[in-house]
Amino acid sequence: MMRRLANIALLLVAVAFCYGLQVSKPHYGDLIGPIPARGKPGDTVVGRGFEIHAEKIEFARKLTVDQYGQTKILTTGGVWAVVTAEFAARAQSTVVSVASWRGPTGLTYDQTERLSFMNGLLPVALDPGLPRKARLIFELRPDEVSNATLLVSEKLVAALDSQAEISLGPVTTAADGLPTGTVDMLDMAQPL
Amino acid sequence: MLENAGSRLKAWAIAGIGTAAAIAVAGVLGAFGARHEPLPVLAPSSRIDTGEWQIRPLKAYVSAEKYVYGALLKPGGKALVLELEMTNRTARSTKDYFDLLQVGQATIDPATKPFIALVRDSTMSPELHPGMPERMAYIWQLPDGAAASASLELTVIRKTYKPRDNLYGLPGWFNPAPIGTMTIPVGAGPDAPDMQP
Numbered sequence: 001m002m003r004r005l006a007n008i009a010l011l012l013v014a015v016a017f018c019y020g021l022q023v024s025k026p027h028y029g030d031l032i033g034p035i036p037a038r039g040k041p042g043d044t045v046v047g048r049g050f051e052i053h054a055e056k057i058e059f060a061r062k063l064t065v066d067q068y069g070q071t072k073i074l075t076t077g078g079v080w081a082v083v084t085a086e087f088a089a090r091a092q093s094t095v096v097s098v099a100s101w102r103g104p105t106g107l108t109y110d111q112t113e114r115l116s117f118m119n120g121l122l123p124v125a126l127d128p129g130l131p132r133k134a135r136l137i138f139e140l141r142p143d144e145v146s147n148a149t150l151l152v153s154e155k156l157v158a159a160l161d162s163q164a165e166i167s168l169g170p171v172t173t174a175a176d177g178l179p180t181g182t183v184d185m186l187d188m189a190q191p192l
Numbered sequence: 193m194l195e196n197a198g199s200r201l202k203a204w205a206i207a208g209i210g211t212a213a214a215i216a217v218a219g220v221l222g223a224f225g226a227r228h229e230p231l232p233v234l235a236p237s238s239r240i241d242t243g244e245w246q247i248r249p250l251k252a253y254v255s256a257e258k259y260v261y262g263a264l265l266k267p268g269g270k271a272l273v274l275e276l277e278m279t280n281r282t283a284r285s286t287k288d289y290f291d292l293l294q295v296g297q298a299t300i301d302p303a304t305k306p307f308i309a310l311v312r313d314s315t316m317s318p319e320l321h322p323g324m325p326e327r328m329a330y331i332w333q334l335p336d337g338a339a340a341s342a343s344l345e346l347t348v349i350r351k352t353y354k355p356r357d358n359l360y361g362l363p364g365w366f367n368p369a370p371i372g373t374m375t376i377p378v379g380a381g382p383d384a385p386d387m388q389p
Binding site: 027028029072074075076077078100106107108109110112113114139140141144 | 283284285310312313315318319321322323324325326356360361362363
């Protein structure tokens with residue numbers, strides 16, 4: 001009798017253990033996800049194939065760009081965020097092509113595709129020993145600006161490769177709901 | 193010999209009765225009637241939730257301009273333009289709006305792929321960002337000499353979110369299915385006022 005009870009108890013323990021293993025098993029998407037390399041603006045964040053140094057962040061209501069010799073003004077329903085960053089390759093030439101802005105609530109904003117004709121945006125081709133600057137331009141909702149994270153990786157599917165995660169910290173908001181220091185117009189034709 | 197035939201007959205009869213019973217039960221449960229319900233009719237000026245997108249049709253018109261929001265039309269051709277407000281309801285930037293609207297057979301050949309442009313600055317099929325409504329234009333090139341119809345019939349397609357798909361275990365939007373049809377009056381030109389809800 002005692003022995004049978006012990007067997008049943010052991011069986012229950014085994015079932016609970018197996019259930020725990022099943023529940024806590026990491027999902028495939030988590031296992032092959034990008035490997036974060038964390039940092040702050042001003043730091044040099046070092047990944048496997050590239051380094052990034054975010055220099056400054058500017059906010060603007062409108063952007064002016066030169067397209068085929070004509071000046072074009074780009075408006076937005078939210079606010080433009082322009083991050084100027086310096087990139088460097090490590091051991092071999094590479095291309096950094098993907099950046100996104102993850103807001104405090106987890107909404108993820110990819111780089112805008114409305115300036116695809118402009119120079120100085122991603123993708124940037126990098127060679128070791130020859131650092132280059134580039135602009136990362138995002139169109140954001142004003143409430144996703146503060147405490148955001150900038151995610152930069154070489155490829156869109158950064159599976160098992162490093163992704164720079166730069167915590168941008170709090171940004172104060174002015175009376176009009178836009179971040180403090182938002183300029184009306186930012187000229188993208190200015191050299192980096 | 194006869195015995196054998198009798199038992200075989202019995203087996204056939206039982207199998208036949210079983211099959212008939214199974215079909216009858218399926219019919220009672222509604223297996224043969226499920227797909228024949230007509231799609232609901234959506235109000236053309238309402239906000240429609242398709243899972244990934246919230247859309248609000250604004251106006252439809254026929255244009256004979258050379259460029260319609262940056263889309264180059266064939267010489268002498270006309271295009272049917274639908275302007276609508278689209279809001280990305282998902283958590284990340286996406287351009288998964290190519291299969292959002294299906295035109296009715298009466299209006300345009302359903303095989304015609306529309307140009308999709310941002311009205312703000314005529315960017316062709318840009319990614320739209322979460323929670324930021326944008327005015328977009330769907331531009332269907334009309335066949336040569338086609339008479340413009342007075343209304344545009346659309347079927348709106350929704351998709352379903354899966355936190356993990358079966359192939360890669362990654363989140364995504366799958367299983368397109370129609371949610372309803374709507375008929376939008378086609379105005380004379382681009383200056384017509386927007387439809388109000």
